[in-house]
Amino acid sequence: MCGICCVVTLCSQHAICDLLNEDILCHLRRRGPDSSQQLIKTVSDLSYECLFSGHVLHLRGLVTPQPLEDANNNIFLWNGEIFSGVHVGDVENDTEVMFHHLALCNSEADVLSLFSSLQGPWSFIYYQASRHSLWFGRDYFGRRSLLWQLGDEVDSAFCLTSVSVYSELGSQWQEVPASGIFKIDLKAYATTKSLSLTLFPWRYSCTEKTVEEILKVLDQVSKDLPNHVPLVMNESKLCLKAPVIPLNKTVSEASGECPGTDASSVIHTVSVETLQGFLSEEHKKKLVHQFIDVLSEAVKRRVLFLFRGEDQKISEVPSMPNRKAHVAVLFSGGIDSMVIAALADKHVPSGEPIDLLNVAFMVKEQAKQKSITEKHTSQEGQLDVLCPQESGQGLDAKTGVHLSCFDVPDRITGRAGLKELEAINPLRTWNFVEINVTLEELKKMRQHHVNHLIYPLDTVLDDSIGCAIWFASRGEGFVSHQGELKPYKSPAKVVLTGIGADEQLAGYSRHRVCFKKYGLEGLNKELEMELGRISSRNLGRDDRIIGDHGKEARFPFLDEDVVSFLNSLPISEKADLTLPRGIGEKLILRLAAKEFGLTASTILPKRAVQFGSRIAKLESNHEKASDTCSRLKLFSVD
Incomplete structure (x- = not known):
């Protein structure tokens, strides 16, 4: 994973080094702490310059420092992982592999064929010297962040970067749409003194309704x-x-019926046995x-394709136990994170710990006392049974706050989930x-970090989720050792997250509302829309947030094979x-979780991180998720 950046300007306009903000450089270095370098390319005869x-x-x-440059003056920046489609050997670096393949491309069609073959998350910037072309883009789902700043009519400098900085002056950064790959003709840019973007869009088929569908994409981006x-x-x-097949929108009359079960009785008797x-x-x-099988393979790719010290045979289990965790899971104890953790256990080397990152925001004392006196809902009561009063004892050494103040819902379900995982594999x-x-x-x-990473997004929801994920992925907290909590910071560079499950499997409460109003046809349209907007709504933000810790x-759940498998099924096979x-x-x-041994977590209802971690209750209870968040715009006067 990397922080990548490119600045393009006309030689007569600016000293190009002045255009790269030092604060942006700082954020980029946090994403890529193992190597940092810059390269300036000046094309004097055309009077343009690239940094x-x-x-x-x-x-x-x-370790492969970037940017890469070859003998033909092509330059490449890559922020991605190739999990399939192009072969990358166990000891090879995918940046070098991709650059090699790009150098062999003789046409636009060759470039598109290469990127169409990839499976895995990526964003890239590629300068093709012979044609004075700058190519850039994000993968189909937008799993890697890329922002652009397009300048104005007077100042046509153009910038691309993985992460920017928030400015109250409004510097007009936007996320590069994950609608396809873009190209800029730098020769035309230098000649006309104005910027023009060419788009090569993603399509399921480039023959069916091509022109009509392409025009829609162009209008949407424009x-x-x-x-x-x-x-x-x-x-x-x-x-x-x-890289995925279209969504199956088949709706059968039998949809909603529960084989072998009386649906009317199920409504009143939700239990683990119900799933049987x-x-x-x-x-x-x-x-x-x-x-x-397909989800397990997706997890396997994501926990084995990483450097584990001197043992470079990543597909094999090292013979010596390794006491350093290389893989962490954003962990609430809910069904998504439990399944990911259980599958990671099947593939992470047996002597290697797995870090379960569980975040909690301090419960206001007044709210805490109120919750103690109020009657628990039946679900909260179940959680107390699962994990009876195992709240943290004593004080947080750093803050002096009593640890019971952090017994939020996700902490309770997290502890219960830990017990399930320990039962599945007590040796881990x-x-x-x-x-x-x-x-x-x-x-x-x-103020110091997260607002810049969330930017250019700016809603209350972005703030809540962004802050929760930032603290969780930082991994600084306590672990229990022989009954005592000890300070701990996760060394894991890979953080697995369950995003994509709710969007594909009707996990949000709004999906129930949609189903009640519009039936299965309406639900299908909603799910198609969910996956279509996940790049702009979630993934760029989450990549910037987690990447800030050098992770x-x-x-x-967004592995291409997983999405294609789920897209192949009618909605009635995925949710009811x-x-x-x-x-x-x-x-x-x-049902999958039940099959490989999980128990109580299989029937926990969805609880969004902003509610489970209690961050949404910490500052204001009178905001809508879609409101612009004023807290993201507050700055110190220091």
């Missing part, structure tokens, strides 16, 4: 561009082939096992990292929203 800045987090093969920057379709109408009724049907059980070292955040520290870190976010919460949403995932 390339690369910052590398070493995860694979030998509406967010300044008027002086035209966006055009490439002359040859070339497209990238989408579904698994008694052979067709359902076969689908569940196919899902387990499971580091349950209790990460405790006070209001004071939240305000401080938001890499990996998303098993006629059934209650804790069963109907993400049904196929719950």
